Structure formats: C-alpha cells, structure tokens
Amino acid sequence: MLANYLEQINPDGDFPDVLGSPTIATHGSNLAEQVTPERKQQVYCGVDPQQPDAVPTHLCIAANHHPGLTPEVTLDIDSVGGFVKSLAVAQQGIRWYLTQMPVSDLQSSLHLNPILVQYLDSDGRAHQDISMYLLFPRLYRDNQQSSRLLDQHFKQWMDDILLPIINRCHSGDLVQHYPSSFDHSRLNATARGVEMRSQRVDPVAREQRLFYFLPPEALATVWEQILEVIQRPGYHHFQDLQILIEGKNLKTLTKANTFLDLIEGFHQHWQRVIDESYLSDPFFYDIGKETCLPATFDHPESQPYTLLWRRCCLDAYSQWIHSQQPSDTPRAHQQFYPMSLLQDTGSMTLETRRTSPQRKAGLFYSQFYASVKEIFTAGNTYPFTNSGMETLALDPKLRKTWQTVGGGLSHNPIALNRAYLATKQRCYAALQGSM
Template sequence: MAISAEGLRRKESSREQLVKHAIQPQYLDRLWNAIIQSIEDNPGFNRFRGATLFAHSKNIKLEFMNSSLTKVYDDWHSKWTATIDAQFYNPDRTFVDLAKQVTSQDTALPFDHIPTNHEAEVFLWKKCCLEAYAKSRVVLEADGSPARGNPKRTTYPWATMRDTIGQTLFAVPHGQENMDGLIYSQFYALIKTPFDSSKVYVFDNDSVENLALDPGYIRALQQAGGGITFSKAVAEFGYQHSKKRAHANLVDNRAKSYGIREEHRISQTMMEEIYQQWQQWDRYGDEDDISRPHLPYYIIPTKGVLDFLAAQINKYCFLFEHILSHTGRTYSLPETTVMVTALRALRFSYGSNLLQQESLLYKDRWEHMRDSRLIVKEGLGMEDTMTRCGLGWFLPKFNWATCRLASPHGDNILVGNALVHKEYERRWRAVKDLRDVYIRFNQAASWYDRYNLSCNDTLLNQWLEYLFALNIEQFNTDIWKEMLKSHKHSPELSPLAFQLQENIRFCYKGMKGLFLVDGVAAPPHFVTGNKMRFHKANDLLDFLFSWRDDQERRGWAHKPYRIILQKTFELIERYMGKWVAEDWLKRFLYLVQLTHWVLPYPTQLNLIGSTKTNNNAGLKRRMMWFSSVYANDEKVKLPLREHPQTLHDILRRASPKNFGPGRDNAWEADDLVIACSRQGFELDELLQHWVVGKYSIGSKGYIPLWERGMLPRLKMMEDIHQKGLDELEDLIAVFRVKYAYLDRGGAS
C-alpha cells in the first residue's frame, strides 16, 4: 500500500509516545464535566477553552443516499436518535457535515463495457464562482470595509492553474457565523482521488528530497551529527512507488468521471432549520419557470485532464532524473538546487495545494534584513506566470542549455534549509561547521562561470590558490575536532591548545606546549617504532587524503576535508580537464607537507590514533603523531649527525623578506613552490626524501627527530580565515578588479 511504501521516513524525534485510555460510558459525563471545570478554573489552560468532545462516524455517505433530501435526513435522524441519548449532547455544539456532490453520469471502471456515446468527464470549480460565493459570506461595515468576525478564506490552486481552485472558509471563534452554527465550508474537486490513498499522496514524502543531496555530504553529516540522516533505499523506493501509482491511476481511470464536492459543517440546530426548509420545498414543489444559473464548474473530458496531469508530472520527473543521471560521484550545489526544485514542484503538479506557502516556487523576489544587512532572496515566480499565462511555470531564471539556474539567480534561490537536518539540532555546532564548508565550496565553484575565470590566467590562479587554502583549512579543522574527541576520552590538551584551537601550527615548535602529561607540559607523542605502518610521508599523505584506493578507513572515510577534496578535484576536472586536476592535487599534497611538519598518525578507526594504556606501568593513552622531516643528505643534515642544516634554513635562504625570525612567514602558494624549487627542493622529492623523523639509539630503540623552527603559512589562508560568505565575495571582487586588465578576449 502507498502508506507503507511512500510514507516511510526517519522520524524527526528519537521517541514517540501515544497515550490511549478506554473509558466506560457511564463515567464519561462526570469525567468530561471535570475536565471542562478544570479548564475554567485554571488560567494556565486558557488555550483549551471551548474544548469539544469529538466523536465521529466516517464513510456513511452511501448508507443514507436518496433522491429526496427529506428522506436522506429522516433516515439519518432515525439512526441518530436510536444511537445517541439526547440528554448527553447540546444541539448547538453538535455538528454534522452537510455535503453536495455533482458528478457526470458517464462513468465506468476498468474492463466495464463502455457505450459508444460514453464520455467520462471531470468537473473543476471555477475560480470566479468560488470568489463570488466567498464574497457573499463577507459582512461589510458602513464604509465598505470588512467587518470583524468574517470567515477566514484559504484558496488551493489546482495543478498550478490560475482559473480553477479549491477553497475553505473557516468561521472564526466568536464570529457571527460560528454563533449561528456554520463552522466550516470546503469546496474541492474529486480529481484528487486517483492520487490519494488513505491520505497519502504521490510524491508527498518530503524525505524524498534527500535524494538530491550529495551522498558524500550525507555520510559526513552522519559522522558529524552522530546519527543516521535518512535511508537512501527507502527514499528511492518511495519515489519509484509514487511514479508507479501515479501511472497506474492515470491509465486505469480514463473512463471514470470525477465531479466536484462542497461540504459544510453545521450545528444540529441549524440542520433542523434546513430540514424544515426542505419540507417546504417538498410541499410546494420546484418552480419550473426559474431560469437555471450558469454552472459554477468547468466540464472537461477525463482523458484530456489525465493527459494534462501526466505531462505535468512527467516534466518534473524528467528534470530531476536528467540532472541525477548526469551527476558525478558527488553533487554540486547547483545540481542539488535544481533537483530539489523539481521534486518540490512535483507535489504541486497534480492536485490542490497551498502553493502560495512554498516560497521557492511561488514568489519571485523579496528582501529582508539580517544583522543590519539587506538580504535578497528569489523564488521561481509561479505566481507571476499563473497570473499572466494561466499555468504555473518557472520564470526565465534557468539556463536550459545546462539545466542550471542562471547567474545571478542561483545564488539567491531559496531551497529551504536543505543542508541541515532536524535530527542534528542536538549537535548543531558540528553540523553548522560542516554545512558552512560545503556552502563556501559551492560559492567558490560558482565563481568560475560568474567571473569568467577561464579568460584570466592570473585570476584563475588566485581561484586555484583559494581552493588550496579552503581544503587545508578544513583539514586543520578536522584535526582539531579529532584532538577534542580524543581529549574527552583521555584528557591530554593544555589550556594553550584551547586558546589556539584551529590556529595550531603543525610543527614541533608550534605544538610543544599543547599537551600535558601528569600536569607537566610535554611535546607531541611521535611514533618511532619498528612496526610503524608509515615510514614515508608520501604514504601517509595518500592514506590521509586519497579516495581512489581500497584501503579501509571505517571511522573517518567521510570526514569533511576528504569529501571537499574529492569535490574540488572533480570541479577542476570538469572545468579544466583531468591533467590540470591531477597537477593541482599533486601541488596540494606538496603544500600540505610544507605547512604540516607534524601530521596525525591515523588508524583504520580514527584520524588520530592513540597509544595503549597500562596502569601498572604508568602508561597513559596519548595521541599519536608523525614527525615528517626532509632527509635529502645532499641538501640538509639531520640533527645528531653533524651541525644541522634544516628545511627552515632552505626556506629562509629562499625568501629572507618574508621568512625567518621576526617575519610573518606568509607565502603565496605559487611563490612558496617556486622558492623551494629554486633551492633545489623539487616537487617530486615528496616521494622519497620526506620520511619519519627518528634516530636509532641501539637496543633502546629510537628517539624522535623533528624539523626545527616555524613552518611557512599560506597567505590565502590568513585572508579567508573566519570570513563570512559576503566577505569572501568581497575578496574575489577585489581580485577581479585588481587583475581585470589581464582579461583575454574582452574588456575589463
């Protein structure tokens, strides 16, 4: 059934409690009076004033159907009086639903014999007629303004059409209609029934939109949030089941007619007054000379309506599936935005819905203030296209050649909080950090086309350097989070570590005061044993960053820094080709090594492994680190052999202006690579000359070695640190102006 196939979703709360009590009828009166009295006596229960005991009898329409209105009421009233004791209810507060349904006589089920002159029809309410009826229920003041207490009207556009709607009219409490006994009215078309199975409508499960989220992001979100976000298999099954159910009903019901229905919830007192009016009609008969009014509904062949609905559903399914089939291993934010839009529009494509409440689809452009800044948001403007064309469709904000939102609309389109799940509000900080890096990455991805980077090599290099900095910054952030995680199990970090947090310099000099052992400051615990898994930095970097091998990383394979690196590689590959992407990745790992002389020593389960504990031997659990040293004997000499010449010395000779004592040690990425190359310190040497820093002391094992001095920093990382999206936009705008004169093939 649809409710089991399409309604499945992860619950937003971890617990659900349903309380049910079976009450014997002889106690109901006293119990209910006690409840009413408690509400009246307790000011804290004001919201419950006017509570009504609700008992209902559903699906009894066919039991009382008759050609005579008075006969219908007589049959119902006899059943009512035989069942209900009049002393236990107030006719003024007991309500019945009075309904009228109009349907074409030509209707048939699948496999019925269909006469030659048969034509199944669909009736749809005319918007103008429902508006006229609603106006008849509005009471005006002397000056023509609506009086207080008028019913609240809500409209439901059908299939994003302009001229046919459903509507509800709700009598406000203490309003005149409510006091007269008219509580609620609704008008709807029965064409909704092919898509309704026990109130489960096709494509109405909002968890299906999770199919548009990047799988890597979902896996990283699970790690950051500490739970399961959603089941992809369940979402796919629900989507496919909705398609099958919609198709089956659109095909099987082409010979069936669907009418219109209006329902009014009225008090039993009002029902008695209406019954008396019906008796008057029966007594005097209908007057034949009264001209019949125009029909308040459209009459359309069922085949035409179902063909239209099939086209409505198919166009959005095609858009979603077309984008999904052309995504890579990861999804970009523009791809996610279009897929979410298509899935969202599917819900409104076939029935009557509150389209006006879906800002993404209905609105065009609006503004609001946030922290004294003007924020511009955009939707796809179906309100405008429905008014002008009669059918809702997207305003020209798409580039249909690429099936992406055109610039600059894509940056302002509101897809809801698609990158945040309610399951993770408990771990909001971790999830917020993860979401922010994804948004910053997708912001950078949008710059390539928006600023036409392919026509300006210098600006393109700045963009590539920004991607270096973004990825290294996320790597540092994830290391710090892993340090905190380890510290919770076995406290080791010093107060200085919490002061620096994500600003740690990953070298011996920058880390020697970050740890405490028995209350005494201690350096990092460097791994030096014979059974080390990694002896060369290159092998360690591959294990930390590579996603193209079969090595197991159960506990940290989907860390944000790994997902962002993969997405960055695919982004560069898509725009600039595989060779450029491979070269960028090679330079990235080289920069990681130059800016991380101390690296985390991972295991299959943890990004930072830990030593074993032994209380008898006084050994406490400590984080494990890899000291990476440059060991090319032709260029440097390691300590304990002779007077050392270290990597720090090479960098200082390469650029005395910005590296050395009293300098800020900040480099442009290209300048750092070029400076090292000029000193004979080549990119390819990462494979053989960067090794673990350790020195044998005979039978006693090894002692650790490390690079002296302070390591270089990337200037771009300083420029983007803790910057908001608007500030990053300002940064790229500055670069754009600065290097505009270097544009190729066009004016600046």
C-alpha cells in the first residue's frame, strides 16, 4: 500500500526542507547536490538503487488497503448563477458599492459593475452570499487587462444615468446619505487611506469599500428607467446591459444528507433573497456530492485517511457520458490531472459539447477531485502558478544585462520574491496544521 511504500523509502531526512525555509535558496545553497541522483530516482520513480535494472515499483490502486470505515455521503449546492430580468430580483434590497472592485471574483473578459445582494436570516443577520453584476458588452476592449470599466465610462454611467435615477426614485431622507457624484464617491473611498496618513505614502491610494443600501421597493422602477435612458443619444455604448447574479462558496451553507433535504434547505435561503419570477432561462446550479470518511479528531491514535479518485472509475464515467449520445458525435472535452506523481489516481474535468444531449438536458460540466486539494487551494489561487516565478532562477548578472539592453523587465524581482515566499509559507502552514 502507499503508506507502507512511503515508510519504506523514508524520504525524510536526506531531502532539504525547502518548503519550511523562510528564505529563498541561493546559488550557494547547492540544493541539487544534497541528494544523489539514485536517491531521487528511488523517491520519484520507484527505481531501487540496489536493482537499477528491475521494473520500477508499481502501486496498484485496486489492490491498495481499504479502511474498515463506512464513508459518509453529503450533497450540496456549491454555487448558482445566471441572468436576471430586473434589479427587483433582490427581494431584500441591494448592498450597493459605488466604486469598482479592485479584483473581480468573476474570471471574465466583460466589464463589470458589482453590486452585492443582501438578505437577512431568521435571526436578522445580514448575508452577502449572492453577488449581482451589471454587464456592459459594448464596452469590451481588445487586449484589455482588467475587467474594470474605464474611468471615463464609469463616471458617465454614475453621473449621467445611475445616480440621477436613484435620486428620482427615492425620498430625500435616503438620497441625502448617498454621494452626489462619481468624484464624490471616489474621493470618499480614498479618504481614510490618504487624508489620515502622516508618514508613508502609497503609490496607489488605498480604497475603502464603502457601501449604501438600496431598499427593494424602488428597484423595479430604477431598472425600468435605466433601460429607458440608455436608449437616448450619447449612451449607445451602455445598451445591451444585462444583469448577472451568482452565489459562490455555498457548500458549507447548503450541505445535506439527502437530495430532498438539500433542495428544501437551499430554498429556505434562496427564496428569501431572490424573486425567482425574474430569473432568465437557463439558470445554473452547481450540485456537489462528497464522500468522506468519518472524522477522527476525537481519537488522536486513529490513522487519518484520504480518499482519491481511481482513474479507471473516472474513465468509466467518461465512457458512460459518451454512450448516451450518437456515435458520430464528438466526445466531451476531458482533462485528467494526476495526483502526487501517481499514474492511476487523480482528478478529472469533463465539459459536454454544445450539441450534446447532456448539454441540452442541462449538464454542462462535471468535475471530480479529492478534497485534499483544499489544503493548498486559496479560492482559485493554486501554489506556484505565478508564471513570472521562473525568472527568479535567472542569474542576477543576466537579469541585469537584460534590463540594460531591453530597458526593463516585465516582472519585478522584489514582487516575485515576495510571492514565492508567501506561497511557501502558506503551503507549509497548511501542511503543518493538517497533520
């Protein structure tokens, strides 16, 4: 079994602890020479240094040890998303941020103006699990590097369209608390980061995420007037405006033991905040199923386990999906990701084709992964995926030469050094805390 093999090769001791080091290795550290080539082959390839010509060790997943524990199966809705027909979809009102988000949690090339939907639970506590975005397709720019609107467009949107409409649709006792213009809201957001400083000056002023509440009663009227105004001359670039709502990271909020309990529990939250009559078809739900072994925190002597997907099972699912469609139809796009240098276990994603019967029935995407990835994943940020980190391995003299000849580098070595050390620190803390 895998555990016995790891104990047999005993990788601890003779391999340098790079991850736990708080500094970046230098050329003088000579890490490559601290472990012999034979030892590396043994650990990474299963080649016994005493028998280099023998067949490498093969870990048979099918014959591996199975713990005598009954797995627990839970269901959840991890995320939801889709287009809606009106701002009035927010039954409890909108938590309105007047400045654009520095970093959008939507990985999209569209320009987004984010608004968070707020709802109250039975105890009166506010939740912000559902986000609302206004999409401006006509403001898309070729080769854009950010999902933010240009300041000139955002200023026009705020000063000529949104703020005047909000002022007309609400009473004076509410309007008096809202900023009066784009510049007013922008300078309010940077007031704390600029006006209260007496020593250090940041290259870019820090923005405070100030928000205001828009009550639900006038949202339908606000949206109707927005659609009317953007048809006027001078505002054509705001036309085709759409509203997208999405809720992410709902897994721990919606977990249930049965599908019926899942749907009932989800609707208790969802229907309190969302008026489903404004949802557009299709609307998407990311349904998850997790299989976990019972927790052993109360028994320190118990051996921890990790469940991994067998490759043959993932391939069987892919074959089953393909068998449900005509033989001349292209196969679904499948991607397999090996786990920990092992051949027969890993993760898989599968995306159905646009013309497939599964896509027409509502199945767009399937994803199979081991929850052990949660140790290293921070949202959508994975360790050591910063493409610029490879330049840290360049000789400083070569880097200086390139900088002299080319007039500069596309990456800042100081920023990359900090990113590399932060990644190491995060992974090391995650591993230490999970033991």
